[in-house]
Amino acid sequence: MRIVIAEDEPLLREGLALLLRAEGLEVAATTEDPSSFLAAVEKHEPDVAIVDVRMPPTHTDEGIVAAVEARRRRPELSVLVLSAYVEQAFATDLLAGGAARLGYLLKERVGRVEEFLEALHRVADGGTAIDPEVVGQLLTCTRPDSGLERLSTRERDVLAAMAEGLGNAAIAERMFVTEGAVHKHIRSIFAKLDLAPSDRADRRVTAVLRYLESEQRR
């Protein structure tokens, strides 16, 4: 797996590269601002780009803009966006181009190396990784009369895991149940929320996130 990193904080940039290289992954380039990042993406044609949200010059959402642009230029590129804090608006911007090959995680998740690598591989393989914090924000902000009321606690947990981008096997593992049980929960959720079921993980994420957004308290 070939990776390009865009992160303006030198310590974190080098730390990430060190961690990934120790895992036997190829870090083709580390960059510190959006323009050199986009240039590196053109030059090295990486499989995955890891991008920080706040970068020079204004330290606001340069990373989001750069990630969207990189995905536009190379649709086959997987992008994992890291952020010091999660902002649902940023997630919405990112997801506008579809949830496939997309990750949006809090920076501190990198410290849980196994989970981080798992998310990285999932994104690289065409899947999705949305931070539980974002999903949590979406879940807690829904209106009291939304369809979510009709879900059991178990089903809500499965919904959250789906929204994070986990596949059925991963959900089963997290919840200590069989894949068959997960499948049953998912069918029930889709029926209760009136969503068209889909086995493709990224479509499922988009559907769930769109649903949650539409049910949000305004």
Added chain:
Amino acid sequence: MGGLGTALLALGALLSLLVVALTCVSGVGLLLVRNTLQIVRSTAGRERARLSRWGPEIIDPGPLPDDLKSLVRDPMVHRELGWVALHAVFGFVLGIFGLTLPLNAAQNVTYPLWFQAVDGSDGGPGLVWWPLRDLGDALLVGLTGLLWLALTIGFLPLMARAQAASGRWLLTPSGDVDLSLRVAQLAATRAAALDAHAAELRRIERSLHDGTQNRLVAVNVLLGAARRALNRNPDSAGEILERAQDATEQALAELRTVVRGILPPVLADRGLEGALSGLAGNSGVPCHLEVDVPGRCAISVEATAYFVVAEALTNVTKHSGASKATVTVRRDRDRLLLHIEDDGHGGADEISGSGIGGIRRRVEAYDGRLVLTSPPGGPTSMQVELPCGS
């Protein structure tokens, strides 16, 4: 002195008024009415600022009305025209007298010292009519000098007051206008103070986010990597842990800077001058400090000034190779002016990461200005201008 200056300006304004008034007869001057009144307004503005420095503040009425009609009807414009005429004539004459009185006094008092250098046979300086032949005569002139001196001391304050009177009478807006102008001014300064406050919060948020938090994230990443390494390749774990420790130390240093930058406690205890003299005293190179700031500025502005001086002196100590530094802080109306100079080898720039970029960001957050001149070979001079917000 300043009165004579504005009187000269008023004279100029009066002359241009006369010219415009004459050309108005032919119609051409009409085009210039606005410009001329603008000259009058800015001259009056200078006088208002001058009088505000010496006594109760006179509020500036702001820009002229837009259209010609209300311009011609504006009561403040009328009063300013009256003032220009008065000040150009009486203010000017008073100013000239005010200038000659002390000059005469100085000339005559010192006359015995230099009378031999000039030919005094056809009368001495000033109003001395008797022939001057020897030291006695010269001493007599010196005595008249003392008389001039007494006149100067006795009359100069009176003359200054008389000169100011026309301005105080005509340039002060009438009661309710004055009140509404004051409200507008207060609203503006209050908005500026709130803006400064928001800018300050933004700066703190940013330094916590982009500095401290990022370093803690790096520590976290490195610890994660170290844990992985322990299982697979324990030898490399030590090196990674060392990096993690470095990152922790950097995070702590960063946090200290952020906290100190929010509001140095010494500022509240001892005010700007006291806080700065503490900085100057602890500076690595001998530092001469001059502070002339009457009253206090907004606390966040003082904190910024403190931060600028602290960073600048750190730079001087670390990078300049200077043997001494000078810090001057003074207030010019609503601006706080800082000047930090050293006699080092110069060549400071913002790219080399000497903290000047940080200073600039902080100053600009307040709509301030920073000018850095540091030619190779030195000296380095940093000038910073901050709105006081009060």
